[in-house]
Amino acid sequence: MRFGSIIKVALRALLRNTMRSILTALGIIIGVGAVIAMVSIGNGAKAQVEAQVASLGQNVITVFSGSMSSGGMRGGWGSAPTLTIEDAEAIEREVTGIVGVSPEVRDRNQVLANGLNWNTSVNGESPDYPDIRSWKIASGAMFSDQDVRSVAKVCVIGKTVADQLFANGDPVGQTLRIRNIPFKILGVLDSKGFNLFGQDQDDAVLVPYTSHMKRLSRRTNISSILIQAASADVIDKVQKDITEVLTQRRKGREPDFTVRNQVELAQTATATTQTMTLLLAAIASVSLLVGGIGIMNIMLVSVTERTREIGIRLAIGAHGSDVLMQFLIEATILSSLGGVIGILLGIGSSQLVSHLNGWPVLVSTASVVIAFVFSAAVGMFFGFYPARKAAQLDPIDALRYE
Amino acid sequence: MPPVVKIEEIHKIYESGEVPVHAVRGVTLEIERGDFVALMGASGSGKSTLMNLLGCLDRPTRGRYLLDGIDVSQLDRNALADIRNQKLGFVFQGFNLLARTTALENVELPMLYGARKFTTKQIRERAMHCLDIVGLSQRFDHFPSQLSGGQQQRVAIARALVNEPQVLLADEPTGNLDTRTSAEVMGVFQKLNDEGITIVMVTHELDIAHFCKRNLILRDGVLVRDESVSNRSFAATELEKLSSAEAAAKLTGAKS
Ligand SMILES: Nc1ncnc2c1ncn2[C@@H]1O[C@H](COP(=O)(O)OP(=O)(O)OP(=O)(O)O)[C@@H](O)[C@H]1O
Ligand SMILES: [Mg+2]
Numbered sequence: 001m002r003f004g005s006i007i008k009v010a011l012r013a014l015l016r017n018t019m020r021s022i023l024t025a026l027g028i029i030i031g032v033g034a035v036i037a038m039v040s041i042g043n044g045a046k047a048q049v050e051a052q053v054a055s056l057g058q059n060v061i062t063v064f065s066g067s068m069s070s071g072g073m074r075g076g077w078g079s080a081p082t083l084t085i086e087d088a089e090a091i092e093r094e095v096t097g098i099v100g101v102s103p104e105v106r107d108r109n110q111v112l113a114n115g116l117n118w119n120t121s122v123n124g125e126s127p128d129y130p131d132i133r134s135w136k137i138a139s140g141a142m143f144s145d146q147d148v149r150s151v152a153k154v155c156v157i158g159k160t161v162a163d164q165l166f167a168n169g170d171p172v173g174q175t176l177r178i179r180n181i182p183f184k185i186l187g188v189l190d191s192k193g194f195n196l197f198g199q200d201q202d203d204a205v206l207v208p209y210t211s212h213m214k215r216l217s218r219r220t221n222i223s224s225i226l227i228q229a230a231s232a233d234v235i236d237k238v239q240k241d242i243t244e245v246l247t248q249r250r251k252g253r254e255p256d257f258t259v260r261n262q263v264e265l266a267q268t269a270t271a272t273t274q275t276m277t278l279l280l281a282a283i284a285s286v287s288l289l290v291g292g293i294g295i296m297n298i299m300l301v302s303v304t305e306r307t308r309e310i311g312i313r314l315a316i317g318a319h320g321s322d323v324l325m326q327f328l329i330e331a332t333i334l335s336s337l338g339g340v341i342g343i344l345l346g347i348g349s350s351q352l353v354s355h356l357n358g359w360p361v362l363v364s365t366a367s368v369v370i371a372f373v374f375s376a377a378v379g380m381f382f383g384f385y386p387a388r389k390a391a392q393l394d395p396i397d398a399l400r401y402e
Numbered sequence: 403m404p405p406v407v408k409i410e411e412i413h414k415i416y417e418s419g420e421v422p423v424h425a426v427r428g429v430t431l432e433i434e435r436g437d438f439v440a441l442m443g444a445s446g447s448g449k450s451t452l453m454n455l456l457g458c459l460d461r462p463t464r465g466r467y468l469l470d471g472i473d474v475s476q477l478d479r480n481a482l483a484d485i486r487n488q489k490l491g492f493v494f495q496g497f498n499l500l501a502r503t504t505a506l507e508n509v510e511l512p513m514l515y516g517a518r519k520f521t522t523k524q525i526r527e528r529a530m531h532c533l534d535i536v537g538l539s540q541r542f543d544h545f546p547s548q549l550s551g552g553q554q555q556r557v558a559i560a561r562a563l564v565n566e567p568q569v570l571l572a573d574e575p576t577g578n579l580d581t582r583t584s585a586e587v588m589g590v591f592q593k594l595n596d597e598g599i600t601i602v603m604v605t606h607e608l609d610i611a612h613f614c615k616r617n618l619i620l621r622d623g624v625l626v627r628d629e630s631v632s633n634r635s636f637a638a639t640e641l642e643k644l645s646s647a648e649a650a651a652k653l654t655g656a657k658s
Binding site for chain 2: 012
C-alpha cells in the first residue's frame with residue numbers, strides 16, 4: 001500500500017477517537033516537555049558557568065600557592081601563601097609564549113572616601129591585570145610599571161566601589177583611604193558582574209602588588225600568580241614550563257603550588273551542572289518510557305476494536321506487512337505528534353521559568369532534534385508489538401470477530 | 403482450456419468447538435471459464451464454508467484446490483493475499499464494508515493493496531466506473547451507514563469488481579434485496595458474465611438461481627445435485643415484466 005494512503009488511514013483512525021488520542025499522547029507530551037525543559041535549564045546553567053569562566057580572561061593560567069597534597073594533608077588552594085615575587089619574576093623571565101603576568105595578593109579592608117566607608121576586597125596586582133582578564137577601564141587609566149617599582153599610593157576601583165562611595169561625581173583624581181593611607185584613584189573599571197562563586201567582581205580595589213605588600217598587608221608572600229599565554233595552542237606548553245621553572249626553584253622540596261589553566265577550571269565548575277542535567281534527563285526519560293507503555297496499551301485496544309476492519313483488509317489482498325505498517329505508522333504519528341507538542345511545551349515552560357526565576361535557559365537545537373527522534377522511536381518501539389499482533393491475524397477469524 | 407476452478411475431495415472440519423464440525427465433506431467440482439453457478443442448500447449446509455474455501459480465505463482440512471491451474475493449498479499467506487486481490491472478487495454474506503469510509507474509498511481499497519501500481523486518478527476513475535456499473539455513482543461520497551442494505555450490497559459488488567477478477571464469488575448477494583433490486587443485481591451479474599467473468603453465487607431463492615447457467619445443491623456438506631438451467635431468466639425481460647406489472651398496478655391505483 002502506498003505511503004500516502006497509509007498516513008491518511010492512520011490519521012483518520014486517530015481523529016476518530018480524538019480525546020483518546022490526546023490522552024494517549026499526553027504521556028509522551030509530558031515526557032518530552034520535561035526533557036526539553038530540564039535540558040534547557042541545565043544547558044542555561046552550564047552556559048552561564050562557561051561565560052563566567054570565559055570572563056576570567058583568554059588563555060589564562062593560574063598558579064595557586066599551596067599544593068593539592070602535601071605530606072598526606074591536603075590544603076585548599078591558597079591555604080598557605082608560599083609563592084614569592086621572585087617566582088613570578090622567574091616565570092616572566094624564563095617561560096616563553098607569555099603575554100602578561102600578575103602576582104596577586106588579596107585581603108579585605110574598610111575603605112573610606114567622601115565621608116563614606118565600604119568594606120571591599122583590596123587586590124594587589126600588576127599593570128597587566130586588566131589585559132589578562134580582558135577587563136576594560138571605564139574611565140581614567142591603569143597604574144603603570146613605574147607605580148609598581150615606586151610602591152606608589154595609587155589605585156583603580158571597581159564599579160561597585162565607585163557606585164557606593166562616589167554616587168554622584170567622577171572618582172578619578174580623588175583620594176581613597178585604605179587603612180588610613182591615602183591612595184589616589186587613577187581609574188574606574190568597567191562592570192564585570194559575578195564570578196563563578198557568586199562574588200561581585202566589581203566590588204574590588206586594585207593597587208600595585210608592591211604597595212599592597214609593603215604598605216597594607218605587610219606580607220612577603222603572594223597568594224597566586226595570573227599568567228596569560230599568547231594563544232590557546234601554547235597554553236599546555238606554557239603550563240608545563242611554569243611547573244618546571246617553579247619546581248626547579250624549589251630544588252627537590254615538596255611542590256607547594258598548583259598550576260591550573262582555564263579549561264580545567266571550567267571543567268571543574270561545569271561538572272556539577274552536567275551531572276544535574278544528566279540526572280534530570282534520566283528522570284524525564286523514565287516518563288517517556290511510561291508514555292510509550294501508554295501508547296502500546298491503546299494500540300492493543302485499537303487492534304482489538306478494529307479486528308473486523310483488519311479482516312476486511314486482509315481478505316481483499318492486504319499483506320501482513322501492510323497491516324503492520326498501518327498500525328506502526330499510527331503509533332509513530334501519535335508519539336511524534338506528542339513529541340512536537342511536548343517540545344513546544346518544554347520550550348514554553350523553560351521560558352516561563354527563566355522569566356519568573358531569572359534562571360538562564362538555553363534551548364539547544366540538538367536537544368529538540370533528539371527529543372523528536374526519540375519520541376518517534378518510542379512510538380515505533382511500543383507500537384511494534386500491537387502492530388505485529390494485528391498483522392498476524394487470520395483473515396477469516398478476523399472477519400468473524402464480533 | 404483447463405477449468406478455472408477445480409476442487410478434488412475437499413473437506414473442511416471446524417475443530418474450534420467442543421465437537422468438531424464436519425462442514426464440507428468431500429466435494430469434487432469443476433467450474434469452466436465463463437460459467438455462472440448458483441450454489442443452493444439449506445441453512446448450515448456448508449455453502450459459506452465452501453465459498454470461503456473457493457475464495458482462498460480459508461484452507462481446506464483435506465483435498466486439493468487448483469485455481470486457474472495453480473495449486474493454492476501450497477501457497478503461503480502473502481501469495482494467497484495476492485490471489486484474493488488479483489484473481490478473485492468476494493462479496494460477503496454480511497457486506498463487510500469499512501465503516502466511516504465513503505462508498506468510493508471502499509471500492510478503491512483493493513486497488514491500494516495490489517501489486518499493480520496505479521495513479522490516484524486511475525484508481526478514482528476505475529472505482530467510479532465500478533460504482534457506475536452497480537448504479538451507485540451518484541452516492542459515491544456516502545458512508546455505509548447512510549446507505550440502504552441493497553445499496554451497501556452493491557458497493558460490496560463494485561469493490562469485488564474493481565481489480566477485474568477472473569472469478570466473482572458472492573455469498574447471498576440478493577439476500578437483503580427486494581424483487582426489483584434483486585433483478586437489477588442479477589442483471590449486473592449477467593452483464594459481467596457475458597463479458598467473460600466466471601461467477602459463483604450462493605442463494606436461497608429458486609427464481610434467483612434461474613438467472614444462472616448452472617445450479618448446485620449442497621446438503622450437509624455434500625454436493626447432491628449439479629444441473630444446468632434449462633429455462634433461464636434474463637434480467638432485461640424480468641425487469642420489463644416487473645415494469646409493466648407496476649404500471650398496471652398504477653393504472654388500477656389511479657382509477658380508485
Ligand atoms: N467458525 C466455525 N466454527 C465452527 N463451526 C462452524 C464455523 N463456521 C461454520 N460452522 C458450522 O459449519 C456448518 C456450515 O456453516 P456455513 O456457514 O457454511 O452454512 P451456510 O450454508 O452458509 O448457512 P446459511 O445459509 O445460514 O448462511 C454449520 O453447521 C456451522 O455451524
Ligand atoms: Mg452462509
